[in-house]
Amino acid sequence: MKAMHGRPAEYGAVFKYVLLLPAVLWVVAFTFAPLIFVIRYSFANYVLGMGITGYIGLQNYADVLASDRFWHSIMVTAIYVAVSVPVEVVLGFIAAWLVNLGAPWARGFRTIIGMPLFTMEVAIGYLGVTLFSSQGGLVTAVLELAGIEVPWLSTPSGGIAAAILLDIWRWTSFVFIIVLAGLSSISSDLYDAAILDARNHWQVMWRLGIPLAWPVTTIAILLRIIEGLKVFAIPYALTTGGPGTSTEVFSAMDYLTTVQFFNFGQGSAMGIIFLIMVAALITVFFKQMRKRLG
Amino acid sequence: MPSGGDVEKLEHLVHGYLKGKIGRREFVLGGLQLGLSLAVLTRLTAPARAANLVESAPEVPYESPITKERIDFLKTKPFKGTTINVMVLKATVGDGLKYHVPHWEEETGGKVNVAEVPIETLHQQIFSDLASGLGRYDTYMTGAWFYGDFFVPETPYIIEIDSFLADPRYPYWDPDQWLPSMRKLYEWNGKLYGVLFDGDAQALYFRKDIFADGQNNEKFKAKYGYELPSPPKTMKELHDAAEFFTGWDWNKDGGNDWGLALHAKVNEQGFFHFLSLSAPYVISPDNKYYFFNPQNMKPLINSEGHLRALEDYIKLAGAGPREEISWTLGQGWNLFLAGHSAMEPTWGDLPTLAQDPKTSKVKGKVGAAGIPGTTEAFNPITGQWKKYEFNQVGNSNGGSWHCVISRNSKKREATYDFLAFMANKKNAFFNSANGWTGVQPGMKFEYLPPVGTASLDEFKAQNWDPDDVVEYLKGYYSVLSAPVQEEYLRIPGTAEYWHELDVNISAVLGGQMQPKAALDATAAAWEKITERYGREKQKALYQASFA
Numbered sequence: 001m002k003a004m005h006g007r008p009a010e011y012g013a014v015f016k017y018v019l020l021l022p023a024v025l026w027v028v029a030f031t032f033a034p035l036i037f038v039i040r041y042s043f044a045n046y047v048l049g050m051g052i053t054g055y056i057g058l059q060n061y062a063d064v065l066a067s068d069r070f071w072h073s074i075m076v077t078a079i080y081v082a083v084s085v086p087v088e089v090v091l092g093f094i095a096a097w098l099v100n101l102g103a104p105w106a107r108g109f110r111t112i113i114g115m116p117l118f119t120m121e122v123a124i125g126y127l128g129v130t131l132f133s134s135q136g137g138l139v140t141a142v143l144e145l146a147g148i149e150v151p152w153l154s155t156p157s158g159g160i161a162a163a164i165l166l167d168i169w170r171w172t173s174f175v176f177i178i179v180l181a182g183l184s185s186i187s188s189d190l191y192d193a194a195i196l197d198a199r200n201h202w203q204v205m206w207r208l209g210i211p212l213a214w215p216v217t218t219i220a221i222l223l224r225i226i227e228g229l230k231v232f233a234i235p236y237a238l239t240t241g242g243p244g245t246s247t248e249v250f251s252a253m254d255y256l257t258t259v260q261f262f263n264f265g266q267g268s269a270m271g272i273i274f275l276i277m278v279a280a281l282i283t284v285f286f287k288q289m290r291k292r293l294g
Numbered sequence: 295m296p297s298g299g300d301v302e303k304l305e306h307l308v309h310g311y312l313k314g315k316i317g318r319r320e321f322v323l324g325g326l327q328l329g330l331s332l333a334v335l336t337r338l339t340a341p342a343r344a345a346n347l348v349e350s351a352p353e354v355p356y357e358s359p360i361t362k363e364r365i366d367f368l369k370t371k372p373f374k375g376t377t378i379n380v381m382v383l384k385a386t387v388g389d390g391l392k393y394h395v396p397h398w399e400e401e402t403g404g405k406v407n408v409a410e411v412p413i414e415t416l417h418q419q420i421f422s423d424l425a426s427g428l429g430r431y432d433t434y435m436t437g438a439w440f441y442g443d444f445f446v447p448e449t450p451y452i453i454e455i456d457s458f459l460a461d462p463r464y465p466y467w468d469p470d471q472w473l474p475s476m477r478k479l480y481e482w483n484g485k486l487y488g489v490l491f492d493g494d495a496q497a498l499y500f501r502k503d504i505f506a507d508g509q510n511n512e513k514f515k516a517k518y519g520y521e522l523p524s525p526p527k528t529m530k531e532l533h534d535a536a537e538f539f540t541g542w543d544w545n546k547d548g549g550n551d552w553g554l555a556l557h558a559k560v561n562e563q564g565f566f567h568f569l570s571l572s573a574p575y576v577i578s579p580d581n582k583y584y585f586f587n588p589q590n591m592k593p594l595i596n597s598e599g600h601l602r603a604l605e606d607y608i609k610l611a612g613a614g615p616r617e618e619i620s621w622t623l624g625q626g627w628n629l630f631l632a633g634h635s636a637m638e639p640t641w642g643d644l645p646t647l648a649q650d651p652k653t654s655k656v657k658g659k660v661g662a663a664g665i666p667g668t669t670e671a672f673n674p675i676t677g678q679w680k681k682y683e684f685n686q687v688g689n690s691n692g693g694s695w696h697c698v699i700s701r702n703s704k705k706r707e708a709t710y711d712f713l714a715f716m717a718n719k720k721n722a723f724f725n726s727a728n729g730w731t732g733v734q735p736g737m738k739f740e741y742l743p744p745v746g747t748a749s750l751d752e753f754k755a756q757n758w759d760p761d762d763v764v765e766y767l768k769g770y771y772s773v774l775s776a777p778v779q780e781e782y783l784r785i786p787g788t789a790e791y792w793h794e795l796d797v798n799i800s801a802v803l804g805g806q807m808q809p810k811a812a813l814d815a816t817a818a819a820w821e822k823i824t825e826r827y828g829r830e831k832q833k834a835l836y837q838a839s840f841a
Contacts, residue, residue, distance in 0.1 A: 047446065047786075047828075049443065049446030049786070050446055050447065063822065135617070153617070154616055154617045154619045154804075159620075239560075239620065240414060240562070241560060241561065242559060242561070242620065242804065243560065243619045243620070243800050243803060243804025243805075243806065244801025244802075244806040244807065245560075245806070246806050259422075260789075260793075261790040261793070
């Protein structure tokens, strides 16, 4: 105690590291250590019940890169993200803009639109089975009343479309909340001035709202892309990847390989390759974002 | 050759054990000192156990027959304070197991926690628990095709049950009642690991009233030039009948009906349809190998026979609704039970569920037969097609869902007691006679004479239509006892081998792949799996499975 009183600066320096320690331990234990294990497994032949039976160099990587199923799952994931994220951003932005205008229904709407965020994705997937079922599914039945027959779960395009619709329902509210926060921070003076110059509210949104809310919107886009690339529960619960592997997203394929069939070697290689691809994509995204934001 | 002294010692040992003078451990050790295996000891005690049997005991209402030792044992509430954890398949078979829990708890004082796991994650959940050594579960309900994976480690993940079988304090059941093709699925290298529950095979179920209809026969004859076969015996007849009953209102309810129901959702159990229906294109009296060449473990799945079978399978799928490709097992059954499908190749749940008027419109109208055969089969080992007068192949396809005991269990006695309780004749018969349990008959006492010992009255008491049960058991038995049987793959990695086949067949049905490409892709994936597990090890196990 005497030393501490005598040397407060030194004590402070030590104390801040002590405070940091739990977070550092957490990251080391649950991020770095698993990553090291994954890298190690990716060079190994792993068999359930025997563990690592030998190291096989880059064979797992070669097998993954030569696998049609792997590239197909990447393509399905890319389509999933490319369709769902823009729709969620557009719908979320419009909804946030309208609520920010102070429409009378805004308060109730704000509560309702956030509800899907509190629902488990796997539950949404199973709900989708009921909604899109060919035997009395609600969506199918409503469309049939209008004379439209959609083979939702029995065709590749129907299956992925159903999964994307559920994803949009789930995640639009996430974009809405973030963009609304951004729009709320814009000074009301700017709105008042813009309304005097513009012909209507849409023009204000286009000329003022979007540019000023763009930084926060890009964060929403980035988070949605990252989450979208990891998508698993909704499409898997809905179609289990079928027919065939037509709706199999990357995470589902990696799950089956690694967790279901305990092929830790190939599953790890798959994960590393995907990590590199996503890291490259995000780097490009950040560079573009920095350019646009000057 | 045992000496006279050894025989005397053995008699002393067996009598002492059965009279409760020596414990199980002492009995087993004594037997082993005399050079006897557990399997032999079990057989030695079986007749004596049977001699101590009584048909029933008023104080033990849930078991029949029962040994006198068991009656005394239960008086002590032997498992009071003991809780066992059971992982089951979240399906009808899981419901069947749960039904017996309160009865066992009442008898023994023990407690059972049941965790239900969907089929798509069951394999992963079982082996995560075993491989991690967590041992959260004492027993798992396994599909028979997971067996190989239990035996990859030097010390198997599951334990033998022979020593329990010899102990008359546990619920009585007799493994010798099994039909041979079913018993194999509960054993590994001749040792018993599984405790009786389910006995799966796929047969062809059909609407005997629709097939017997004179007008239908005339229409069929006019179109195909021969009598409507009831039931279809060859694949050609099956295809013709399926096509004939597709797309018109033969049940006269105002809507079009279908020829044949299937379920084909990927990562479910739809691939079993293909395994059963393709067997007579490849398996024959001259070839028993369906999956691999036993000499080198090269896949046979892309042979000419398999290819023709898959091409025909696609045509058969056309005799049902397009949505079948996304249907689960229950959805496939519903089409038949609702009276909209003339046929369905599936498990025995279907005729059993048909007996419930709440879910079925076809009670009293269900016929059963073996999966139709071919007149030509391809031998993938020799690479030759060969003509046969009639080549019909039996199968034991399906999960034959039953429980095995984890090597990590600390409550093996209580766990076995619970499993044997469900295997006791009274409970096993109840299971196989009630569709909602998901259990099918694999024991002789579940069949009618002359092959079995059950009586029609026992089935009537479970609300069976007498004609349906006679047809069902006859058809089911013919599948399980057919002289030419399709092999059942149980080597390590079987779940993965079958998954690859499953996704590729589904891709063909979904129009994503052509049949040849799909089977070639399956073969290529199988090669990778074999390499990973070790070709020589897999080959030895595959060859052993035919021994």
